[in-house]
Amino acid sequence: MKPVWMYLDEAAERGIAKNDSDIARKLDVSRAAVSRWRKELDAPAEDTAARLADLLGKPEIMAECAAARAKTPEGRRMWERLAKIAAAAMIMLASFSSADTTAGFEGQYAPRIPILPVFRSNGVSK
Numbered sequence: 081m082k083p084v085w086m087y088l089d090e091a092a093e094r095g096i097a098k099n100d101s102d103i104a105r106k107l108d109v110s111r112a113a114v115s116r117w118r119k120e121l122d123a124p125a126e127d128t129a130a131r132l133a134d135l136l137g138k139p140e141i142m143a144e145c146a147a148a149r150a151k152t153p154e155g156r157r158m159w160e161r162l163a164k165i166a167a168a169a170m171i172m173l174a175s176f177s178s179a180d181t182t183a184g185f186e187g188q189y190a191p192r193i194p195i196l197p198v199f200r201s202n203g204v205s206k
Contacts, residue, residue: 081144081147081148081160081163082144082163083120083144083148084117084118084120084123084124084132084141084144084145084148085117085118085119085120087132087136087138087141087144088100088103088114088117088118090136091103091135091136094136096135096136097135100114100115100118101114106131106135107124107128107131107132107135108128108131109124109128113128120148123145123146123148123149124145125145126142126145126146128145129141129142129144129145129146130142132145138167138170139166139170140162140163140164140166140167140170142166143159143160143162143163143166144159144160144163146159146162147159147160147163
């Protein structure tokens with residue numbers, strides 16, 4: 081399982097957020113909340129996890145956060161499995177969209193499969 085602080089670091093590395101205060105503003109949470117996530121004392125709630133997933137383009141963050149909040153080992157394992165499945169699905173979608181899907185289709189149209197945003201910032205799933 082990837083802890084939330086690693087996603088926060090990734091946001092900084094990718095230039096999405098300059099620091100924890102910036103990510104707090106982008107996620108509409110307090111700087112103290114981000115600090116608790118970084119120290120693994122807490123995990124983002126569902127709506128905040130959805131905003132973070134949208135920000136980074138990684139829907140598996142939703143399951144990772146749910147795993148961190150799970151109250152039982154069984155619940156945690158289930159959410160961790162779902163996080164792995166979501167990550168694998170995104171890798172497969174990325175490979176479909178980046179592969180040349182027209183190979184072997186001389187004269188025929190073969191559309192590319194676009195990667196659509198999984199979550200919108202308003203919390204509505206697509």
